Amino acid sequence: MNILLIGATSAIAKAVSRLYAERNARLFLIARNEARLKVLADDLTVRGAQSVDFHVMDLADTENHANAVSNAKSALENIDLALICHGSLPDQETCESDFEQAAQEIKVNGLSVISLCTEISKLLKEKKSGTIAVITSVAGDRGRQSNFIYGASKSMVSTYLQGLRGKLLPHDVHILDIRPGLVDSPMTAGLEKGVLWSSPESIATKIVNSIDKKKHTVYVPGYWRIIMATVRSIPEVLFKRMKF
Amino acid sequence: MQLHGWGRFPRKDANLLEPSSPESFLEIVSEKEIAGSLIARGAGRSYGDSALADTVLSSRFLDSFLEINSTNDTIRCGAGVSMDTLLKVVIPYGLFLPVLPGTKYVSVGGAIAADIHGKNHHQDGSFCDHVERFSLLLSSGKTIECSPTENKDAFCATCGGMGLTGVILEVTLKLEKVPSVTIQRKSIPAANLEECMDLIEENEESKHSVAWVDCLAKGEELGRSVLHLAEHSQIGTKEYRSRKGPSIPFSTPSFLINKFTTQLFNNSLYKLRKQTAKRRSVNYDAYFFPLDNIRNWNRLYGGKGFIQYQLVLPLETARSGLREIIDRVSESGKGSFISVLKKFGNKNENLLSFPIAGYTLTLDFKNEKKVFPLLKQLDEIVLANKGRLYLAKDSRMSEDVFKSSYLSWEKFLEIKTELDPECRFASLQSTRLGLT
Ligand SMILES: Cc1cc2nc3c(=O)[nH]c(=O)nc-3n(C[C@H](O)[C@H](O)[C@H](O)COP(=O)(O)OP(=O)(O)OC[C@H]3O[C@@H](n4cnc5c(N)ncnc54)[C@H](O)[C@@H]3O)c2cc1C
Ligand SMILES: NC(=O)c1ccc[n+]([C@@H]2O[C@H](COP(=O)([O-])OP(=O)(O)OC[C@H]3O[C@@H](n4cnc5c(N)ncnc54)[C@H](OP(=O)(O)O)[C@@H]3O)[C@@H](O)[C@H]2O)c1
Numbered sequence: 001m002n003i004l005l006i007g008a009t010s011a012i013a014k015a016v017s018r019l020y021a022e023r024n025a026r027l028f029l030i031a032r033n034e035a036r037l038k039v040l041a042d043d044l045t046v047r048g049a050q051s052v053d054f055h056v057m058d059l060a061d062t063e064n065h066a067n068a069v070s071n072a073k074s075a076l077e078n079i080d081l082a083l084i085c086h087g088s089l090p091d092q093e094t095c096e097s098d099f100e101q102a103a104q105e106i107k108v109n110g111l112s113v114i115s116l117c118t119e120i121s122k123l124l125k126e127k128k129s130g131t132i133a134v135i136t137s138v139a140g141d142r143g144r145q146s147n148f149i150y151g152a153s154k155s156m157v158s159t160y161l162q163g164l165r166g167k168l169l170p171h172d173v174h175i176l177d178i179r180p181g182l183v184d185s186p187m188t189a190g191l192e193k194g195v196l197w198s199s200p201e202s203i204a205t206k207i208v209n210s211i212d213k214k215k216h217t218v219y220v221p222g223y224w225r226i227i228m229a230t231v232r233s234i235p236e237v238l239f240k241r242m243k244f
Numbered sequence: 245m246q247l248h249g250w251g252r253f254p255r256k257d258a259n260l261l262e263p264s265s266p267e268s269f270l271e272i273v274s275e276k277e278i279a280g281s282l283i284a285r286g287a288g289r290s291y292g293d294s295a296l297a298d299t300v301l302s303s304r305f306l307d308s309f310l311e312i313n314s315t316n317d318t319i320r321c322g323a324g325v326s327m328d329t330l331l332k333v334v335i336p337y338g339l340f341l342p343v344l345p346g347t348k349y350v351s352v353g354g355a356i357a358a359d360i361h362g363k364n365h366h367q368d369g370s371f372c373d374h375v376e377r378f379s380l381l382l383s384s385g386k387t388i389e390c391s392p393t394e395n396k397d398a399f400c401a402t403c404g405g406m407g408l409t410g411v412i413l414e415v416t417l418k419l420e421k422v423p424s425v426t427i428q429r430k431s432i433p434a435a436n437l438e439e440c441m442d443l444i445e446e447n448e449e450s451k452h453s454v455a456w457v458d459c460l461a462k463g464e465e466l467g468r469s470v471l472h473l474a475e476h477s478q479i480g481t482k483e484y485r486s487r488k489g490p491s492i493p494f495s496t497p498s499f500l501i502n503k504f505t506t507q508l509f510n511n512s513l514y515k516l517r518k519q520t521a522k523r524r525s526v527n528y529d530a531y532f533f534p535l536d537n538i539r540n541w542n543r544l545y546g547g548k549g550f551i552q553y554q555l556v557l558p559l560e561t562a563r564s565g566l567r568e569i570i571d572r573v574s575e576s577g578k579g580s581f582i583s584v585l586k587k588f589g590n591k592n593e594n595l596l597s598f599p600i601a602g603y604t605l606t607l608d609f610k611n612e613k614k615v616f617p618l619l620k621q622l623d624e625i626v627l628a629n630k631g632r633l634y635l636a637k638d639s640r641m642s643e644d645v646f647k648s649s650y651l652s653w654e655k656f657l658e659i660k661t662e663l664d665p666e667c668r669f670a671s672l673q674s675t676r677l678g679l680t
Contacts, residue, residue, distance in 0.1 A: 011305075022332070036265060039308050046309035046319075047333055186264050186305075192245070 001025040002076040004069075006116060007059065007086025009036045011185035012135060015204030016083060021049035028072040029054040031086070051075075059086050060108050062115040069119040078127060081211060082120045084113055084134045087154075089187050095149040102149050109153035114160055121164065124173040133176040133211055134161060138219065140179070141228045145243055158217075165216065177217040178207055181224040196227075247300060250542050251291035251639060252495075252549030253611045256672060260285075262302045266322075266381070266413045269301065273411065273668075274385035281670035281680070282383075284407045286351030287326060290358060291552045292639025293672035294406045301411060303353050309333060310414065317419045318376060323353030323412040328486060330417075335484040339419040340476070340528075343371040346584075348486070348533045353412045358636035359404035359597040361604075363452040363474070363532075366589040370599055372403035373592055376416040380409065383668040387413065401659040404597035406635050408674050409663045426480025427452075427531040430473045430523050437467025437567055441603070444471060444587050451475050452531075457583040459573045459607060467570050469585065474531055485529045489537035495547045545610050551639055553619060554598075554606040556588060557631035562603040565629035569622055573607060576618050580608035595656040598634045606637070616640065635673065643678035653679065 005017050008029035017027060021044040031037050034056045041052040053075040055068050073079060088108045095102040117132060124130040139147050140154030158177050165175035182188065182197045203220050210218040219225040234242070248255040263269045272278065280298030288295060306322035307329070313319070314337050319330070328348040330341060343355075343362040350360070359372045368374075377391035380402055390399040402409045430450075434440035440455050447453060452474040461468045535541055542550070557565040566585075573580075584606040588599040598604075609615045623645050626633065632649035633641050647653055657679060661667070670680035 035267075039265070039310075042310050043308035046312045046321075048336075186262070189262060 002028075002078050002080045004028045004030070004072045004076065004079050004082040004120070006030045006082065006084045008054070009033055009040060010085045010087070011187070011200040012180070012183060012203055012207070013083065013085035014040060015200040016085075016207050017044055018047055019204055019208045021045075021047040021052075024048050024050050026051045026076055027053070028075050030057060030059070030068055030072070032056060032058045059112050059116075060104070062107075062112055065112075065115045065119050069116070069123065073123055079120070079123055079130055081131045081133065082116075082124075083207075083211075084116055084132070086112070087135065087137075087187070090149055092145075092147055092149060105149050106153045106156075109150060110156040113157045117160070117164060121168060121173065125168065125171045128172050131174040131176060131211060131214070132164075133178060133207070135178045135180065135207075136161075138179050138181050138224050138228050142231050142239070174214050176210060176215055178210065178220060179217065179224065179228075180220050181227070247285075247288070247296055248549065249288060249290050249292050249295060249639070251551055251611075251637075252542055252545070252547075253551065253639060254293050254296070254672065256293070256296040258296060259299045260302060261299060262304050264305045266306065266387075269306075269381055269411055269413065270385055270387070272301065273381055273383060281675070282668050283671040284323075284353060284357070284411045284669075286324065286354030286357070287349050289345075289347055289350045289354060290636045292637060293676070294358075294635060294638070294674075295354075296672045297670060303351055303411075306353070306413060312337065314339070317421060318416055319419060320414060320416045321352060323356075323378070323415055324351050326351055327355070332484045332486070334419055335425055335482060337419075338421060338482060340422040340425065342368055342374040342418065342420040344532050346533065347536055348529070349536065352415050352417070356403055356412055356415065357405060357407045358634075359592075359594050359599075360636065361588065361599050363454040363472075363586060365599055366448060366453065366587050367451055369589060369592060370597060372594055372597070374418045374420075375403065376418055378402075378415040379413045380663075381411040381413055383410065383664045383666060397659045398663055400594045401596075401656055401663070403592075403594040404635075405594075405656065405660070406596065406673065407671065408660055408669050408679065410669060422476045423478045424476060424480030424482055425484075425528040426477040427474045427526050427528050428477045428523060429526050429531055432471045432473070434467075434469045434471055436461075436465055437469070437570060438563070440467060440469040440471060440585065441563060441566075444585075447471070447473050448587075453586065455585040457570070457585050457605070459570055459580060459583040460577070462574050466567065466574065467585075472531075477525060480525065481527070485527055487529055487537050489539065491539035492541055492543040495543045495545075497546055545608075548611040550611050551609045551615065551619070552606060552637040553609065553622065554604060554634035554637045555622070555626045555631050556598065556600055556602050556604040556634070557626065557629045558600055558602040561629035561631070565625060565631065566603060566605060568625050568629075569605065572618070572621060572625065578609055578615055578618060583607050595652040595659070596635065596650055598632065598636070600632070602631070604634075638673065641677065643676065646677040 003025050009031040027049050037054045044052045055071050090105040136158045137154040139151040140158050143151050161175050161177045184197050185200050206220040245260045247258045282299045283297035285295040285300045285302050303324035306324035308322045310320040345360045355371045359370045361370045379387050380390050381387050450473040455469045455471040457469040591600040667680050674680040
C-alpha cells in the first residue's frame with residue numbers, strides 16, 4: 001500500500017503510520033519539523049515500512065501544496081491513501097479579538113486541508129481509485145463558546161468532504177471524515193485528562209479500521225457519535241447559555 | 245496531577261511533563277526555574293515511589309526506534325519504548341529480548357533504571373548485562389554516552405540507579421537469537437519449601453525457572469509450590485503475539501482481597517498447576533506475562549492500593565531465612581495473591597542493582613495499617629540474613645534498612661554527586677532512603 005501522510009509528526013498520525021509500517025507499506029511523510037521527520041522515518045523503517053520518504057514544509061503555505069503532492073506522487077508512484085492529520089488548537093480568546101490570528105487558524109485547520117484535497121483529488125481521479133481520509137473533529141459538530149474558531153474550521157472541512165465524496169464517487173475515490181473526541185496528545189498537553197480521553201494509539205487502530213472498511217464519517221471512539229448527537233439536540237435557547 | 249506507581253500507594257500531586265523529543269527534555273532540564281525535585285518516569289510499573297517527584301518527566305514520547313542491526317543482533321531505540329513494542333519488532337527477525345520482567349508494559353528506561361531481572365537470571369544475568377550503551381541527559385544539560393567501557397562509573401550508577409543520575413534517552417540493546425517464541429514449559433509441584441528449593445537446584449540447567457509459592461500453607465506444607473521451568477522450543481512459531489484480556493475498570497472494594505479469597509485463589513492455583521505437572525507448549529506471551537491478561541489488575545486491591553515486598557537472601561542464609569519469612573507471613577494470615585520464588589545467579593558491578601547470588605521472594609500485601617509492623621519484622625529477618633529489598637518494588641523501606649543492606653550506596657552517592665552536583669534528580673524514594 002502506498003500512503004501519503006500529511007502532518008505526519010502529529011501524535012495521531014505517528015500512531016497510524018506505525019500501524020501501516022507493520023503492514024510493510026510504502027510511506028511518504030509531510031510535516032514542518034525536519035528533525036522529527038527524520039526520527040519518524042527511521043522509526044517506521046525499523047517497524048517494517050517498505051520505504052519511507054519525506055518532504056518538509058509549513059502546511060499553511062498553500063501555494064507549495066501542488067509541489068509537495070507531486071513529490072509524493074513521484075516517490076510513491078501511486079497514492080492509495082492520503083491521510084491529512086495536521087491541525088492546531090488555537091486560543092479562542094485571542095482569535096476573538098485578533099482577526100489576523102483567527103484567519104491564520106482557519107487557514108491551517110480549514111483552507112490548507114481543502115487546498116491539499118484539491119491537489120490529491122486530481123491524482124486519484126486520474127487513477128480512478130484511492131482514499132482521502134481527513135482528521136476533522138467533534139468540535140465541528142456544533143459551535144461552542146470556548147472553541148468556535150477551531151470548530152468552524154473543522155466543520156468547513158467536514159461540509160467540504162461531504163460534497164467531495166459525491167463528486168468523486170464516479171471516479172471510485174473514497175472519502176473518509178474522521179472525527180476524534182478527546183485525545184491525549186501534545187495538542188492537549190496542558191489539559192486535565194478524564195475518562196472520556198483516548199490515547200493516540202487506540203484512535204489510530206480505529207482510524208485504520210475505518211479506512212479498511214471504507215466508512216464515510218466516523219466518530220472515534222464510537223461513543224462520541226452519541227455524545228455529539230446529544231450536544232446537537234440541545235435547543236439553541238439553552239445552548240447559547242452554555243459556556244463549555 | 246495525582247500520580248502513583250503500580251501499587252497505587254503512595255500518591256503524589258506532581259507536575260507531569262511529557263516532552264515530545266530529546267531536545268525538549270534538554271530544554272526542561274536546563275531550565276533552572278523548575279523548583280523542587282525532578283525525576284524521569286517510564287511506564288509507571290514500579291510499585292512504589294521511585295518515579296514520583298515534584299516534577300515528573302515522562303519518557304512516553306521517547307518511543308522511536310533508531311536502528312535494528314540484524315547482523316550483530318542489536319537494536320537502538322528511545323528509552324520510552326516498551327518491551328511489548330520491542331518484541332513486536334524483533335520477533336520477526338528471529339530475535340528476542342534476553343531479559344524480560346513479569347509484565348511486557350515496562351519501558352526500556354525503567355528496565356535499565358531498576359536493572360530488572362527475568363526468570364533466567366541464574367543463566368543470563370540482569371537487563372543491564374545486555375545493554376551495550378545509552379545516552380544520559382545530565383542536570384547540566386549535557387548528554388553523555390555510557391557503556392561498560394565509556395563513562396563506566398556513570399554506567400554502573402545509572403544501571404539500577406532508579407533515575408537519580410539523569411534521564412536515559414537512547415539505548416542500544418543486544419538481542420538474543422531464538423529458534424522460536426514457543427515456550428516448552430514443565431511444571432513440577434513441590435510439597436513444601438525444602439522440596440521446592442531442591443527442585444530449583446536440580447534444574448539449574450533449565451533456562452527459565454520460577455516457582456509460585458502458596459505463602460498461607462503452614463506446618464508440613466509450608467512453602468508448598470509449583471516450579472515452572474521453560475525453554476524456547478526448537479520448533480514453533482516466530483510470530484509476535486499480544487493477548488488483550490479484560491480490564492478492571494475501577495478500584496474494587498478491597499474486602500475482595502481478604503484472607504478467604506486469597507486462600508481460595510492460592511489453593512485453586514496449586515491444584516490447577518498440579519494437574520499440569522508435565523511438559524506443555526505455550527505461547528511466550530502467556531508464559532512470561534500471565535498477569536498482563538487482566539489489565540489494571542492492581543485495582544483489585546482497592547482504593548488504598550497495595551505493597552509489593554521483594555527480598556533476596558544470599559545462598560548461605562536462604563534456606564533458613566526464607567523458612568522464617570514464609571512462616572511469619574503464613575502466621576499473620578496476610579499472605580499475598582501470588583508469591584514468587586526464584587534463584588538468582590551472581591551479582592554484577594552496578595552499584596544499586598538488586599540481584600545477588602541467592603534466592604528472591606516476592607510477596608504482595610494489601611495496604612492496611614496492620615501490614616506495616618509485619619513488614620518491619622520481615623525487614624529485620626532480611627537484614628539478619630544479609631539480604632536486601634528491591635527498590636523497584638519498595639515504597640516504605642527505612643533509610644537504615646537501605647543503607648545497611650546496599651553497601652555500595654556511598655560509592656553511588658559519590659558518582660551521583662559528580663553527575664548531578666545540585667542534586668536536581670530526586671524522587672520520594674531517594675529522599676526517604678537518604679540519598680537526596
Ligand atoms: C506485573 C509486574 C511484574 C513485574 N515483574 C518484574 C520482574 O519479573 N523482574 C523485575 O526486575 N521487575 C519486575 N517488575 C518491576 C518493573 O520491571 C520495574 O519497576 C521497572 O523499573 C518498571 O519500568 P517502568 O518503565 O514502568 O518505570 P517507572 O515505574 O516509570 O520508573 C521506575 C524507575 O525508573 C526510572 N526511570 C524510568 N525511565 C527512566 C529514564 N528514561 N531515565 C532514567 N530513569 C528512568 C524512574 O525514575 C524510576 O526510578 C514488575 C512490575 C509489574 C507491575
Ligand atoms: N487531540 C485531540 O483531542 C483532538 C481532538 C479532535 C481532533 N483532533 C485533530 O487531530 C489531528 C491530529 O492532532 P493530534 O491530536 O495528533 O495533535 P498534535 O500531535 O499536536 O498534532 C498536530 C500536528 O499538526 C501540525 N501542524 C500544525 N500547524 C502546522 C503547519 N502550519 N504546518 C505543518 N504542520 C502543522 C503540528 O506540527 P508540529 O509538530 O511541527 O507542531 C502537529 O504535528 C489534528 O487535526 C487535530 O485537530 C485532535
